[in-house]
Amino acid sequence: MKNYIFTPGPVAVPSEILIEMAKPIMHHRTKEFESIFAEVREGLKYIYDTKQEVFILAASGTGAMEGAVVNTLSRGDKVVVVNGGKFGERWGKICRAFGLDTQELMVEWGHSVDPADIKKALDKDPSIRAVLVQASETSTGAMHPTREIADITRHRDDVLLIVDGITGVGVFPLPFDEIGIDVMVGGSQKAFMLPPGLSFAAMSEKAWKFNKTSDLPKYYFDFKAAQKNAEKNTTPYTPAVTLIIGLAAVLRRFKEEGRESMFRRHAKLSLAMREGMKAIGLDIYVKDVPSPALTTVVAPPEIGSSKVIKALSSEFGITVADGQDQAKGVIFRVSHIGDIEKTDTLFFISAIESVLHKLGYKFNYGAGTKKASEILFGDK
Ligand SMILES: Cc1ncc(COP(=O)(O)O)c(C=O)c1O
Structure with a gap:
């Protein structure tokens, strides 16, 4: 059958993409791979609608979620996590694992968070440093109002908006620069129509300011290293070459589709x-x-x-x-x-x-x- x-x-992968990924493996420290990487960088910026770099990590989406936290926040920082399902719960678990003072804004399953509740929490406690939310909570199917939440965080210099866009990026409009998102993560096995194994992350100028003082432990998911290498069309460690070749083909298809x-x-x-x-x-x-x-x-x-x-x-x-x-x-x-x-x-x-x-x-x-x-x- x-x-x-x-x-x-994971989602169905188009056969033309599978064929691309079946080609013989190439080494990543070559001109050939660098030119594919350059193409992919541009394509990801197009999908994220951003001038910022979009990092490509050899990890499933959760890796990029962890990266978003450890590259911006510091020990003991207060954060508000929107918990309206399994993935909101995961933001909370990651934040606690890194010693953050985590306040969960509980949302009944199947509902979207009310941005007024986020504003209330931030007004009540000006020491809160970040709001973490899902653009699309895949466990319930609910969409959270990212743009409206960004309207609250954008004008506060000391609060970041960290968005799990794993089932949002490429699915519905989330223009990163225009909305004023600070970190947004994505995953290959979703709208990108690829097998699992890659995740993505972009950081705003504000997020980079946080990065300067961030003291959470990071090594594999250090975005500063990713940024430095991306500018040279490469990655700090061995990239998932095959998936990136598939990604280049997918992004070409997306550019054509619009x-x-x-x-x-x-x-x-x-x-x-x-x-x-x-x-x-x-x-x-x-x-x-x-x-x-x-x-x-x-x-x-x-x-x-x-x-x-x-x-x-x-x-x-x-x-x-x-x-x-x-x-x-x-x-x-x-x-x-x-x-x-x-x-x-x-x-x-x-x-x-x-x-x-x-x-x-x-x-x-x-x-x-x-x-x-x-x-x-x-x-x-
Ligand atoms: C919204 C959302 N966040 C996070 C994840 C976790 O991603 P992964 O399983 O790729 O680590 C998923 C996966 O389904 C998801 O849908």
Whole structure:
């Protein structure tokens, strides 16, 4: 049976990119690699919409998250972490691991943080040095209002905004310089349509000022070393050569498609998915603003998501993600990032309908596919 990966990371990798990565390995201290690296640097700046350097780390997204913290903050610094899901919780764990005085702003799962709560926390305690948030909280499918939060932090010289853009960068607009983000991290196995293994990070001028006094331990993830080397089109340590060659090909594809068109693609696929699911009587887990990276769908409670996920796999070869923690067995999470097209999305919805029908769920069979098809392909 053919396999279809619909998880919100790792995602499906286009075959033309896989072919690029199948070419014989090249050494990284060569002119040939340096020219690929130069191209990739420009491409990443385009996707981040920044004049700053975007570092390429041989680590999964969490490595860049750790890098964001250790390159800017100092022992005992007070930080506010938005915790509205598993990845917000991870910001908290990283900050505590490095001895930061961590205050968690708890957000009910499925909701977006209210920027007014962040402003209140910063006004109340002027010694807070950073706000850490997810642009898109992949465990719940909720989008947090990065721009509105930046409007609060941008004019405070002594507060950084550190954004986990792992399912945000390249998915929806997050223009780094314009919004005034201070550090933003990304990951290869998301909108970049690559295998896992690379993560990215950019730093603002304000973040570099923090870097001057930052005393947290750092070696492998030292962004100063990354910056110095990037200017010479190389990395301080052996880069993930194969993934960077794949990245060059992906970024070429993105340049051709255009940033805005990429954002429209994710927006359309996610809208079709949400409306298709609603048309068959299913609820979307997100209560405020859904991230276009993925849709979190509440399975019929009498069936539960685990059975749905199992049936999708055994009958259609489809892999989707279950919920985590309190959402485990309650929701399934389906991706709109990676090598996923309109036809794939429509196929997924028809598969869900088939599976739910067999599991005894009563609904208007075909209504989801019809609704999604109207959105994706027009109804005339
Ligand atoms: C929003 C977000 N942050 C962090 C991570 C962790 O990244 P990684 O698993 O690549 O370390 C993920 C991975 O799914 C994510 O979606």
